[in-house]
Amino acid sequence: MTAAPPETLTLERMPTPIGEALVVTDETGALRAFNWTDYEARMRAWIARHYPKAPLVEGAIPAAVRAALSAYFGGEARALDGLAWRASGTxxxxxxxxxxxxxxxxxxxxxxxxxxxxxxxxxxxxxxxxxxxxxxxxxxxxxxxxxxxxxxxxxxxxxxxxxxxxxxxxxxxxxxxxx
CATH class of the missing domain: 1.10.10.10 (Winged helix-like DNA-binding domain superfamily/Winged helix DNA-binding domain)
Structure with missing residues (x-):
């Protein structure tokens, strides 16, 4: 699921039963990164290395992504199936x-x-x-x-x-x- 580099990345912090999550989406609403606040430095370094021209701004991720994550942590184990994601890798x-x-x-x-x-x-x-x-x-x-x-x-x-x-x-x- 590769694509052109994002122009902007949006980071939202979400509470979960196992710690605060860091959810990063691009301008199309696709997930670009997901991690935990205790690994924020590592995630930010990965983003800087893979998307050096895309500013990372704190804000609201798309409601559909937030709803799917909330449903997952609320007990719907398959709620994340089909969420769009894009990643930079080999x-x-x-x-x-x-x-x-x-x-x-x-x-x-x-x-x-x-x-x-x-x-x-x-x-x-x-x-x-x-x-x-x-x-x-x-x-x-x-x-x-x-x-x-x-x-x-x-x-x-x-x-x-x-x-x-x-x-x-x-x-x-x-x-x-x-x-």
Whole structure:
């Protein structure tokens, strides 16, 4: 879902049950970034690197995007399906991100399973790196990727958020026991 660089980016801060979210849309209403306030510096650096000519202004995102996010956090796990997004990335990253969107709410997939879905079964590490570079977390559901043994693995928003998101969606996963 690539497109021309945005002319302007709008940032709205939204309270959620797991912290304040940062939601960034372009002038067409497409999502360009989603993150959490405790990772704001990282998100702003990514935006500056990928969209250097687009000013980031605080304001209101489109009502439809806000409504979908509110519905999701209100219990409608599939409310984010179909939200428009655009991201700057390599062809490989974009393929991984587009494929993440095929994992339905309530389901999970391993990194190896994701690599197989994109037709690159030996690219498990590269898939992991692309998954971790996803700028539109939640909507491009990188949190639905778990370890081959069903355990939680890294998430850019932190494992407590990943645990909450998967539980909210009704997905199964294994808790790792402390050693």
């Amino acid at each position: 062809a490989f990253q974009l393929k991984v991100w587009e494929t993440l969107c095929t994992i339905p709410a309530g389901e999970t997939l391993s990194y190896a399973g994701l690599a197989e879905r994109i037709g690159r079964p030996s690219a498990v590490r590269a898939v992991g790196l692309a998954n971790g570079a996803n700028p539109i977390s939640l909507v491009v559901p990188c949190h639905r990727v778990i370890g081959a043994n069903g355990s939680l693995t890294g998430y850019g928003g932190g494992l407590p958020r990943k645990r909450w998101l998967l539980g909210h969606e009704g997905a199964s996963f294994k808790e790792q026991l402390a050693a």
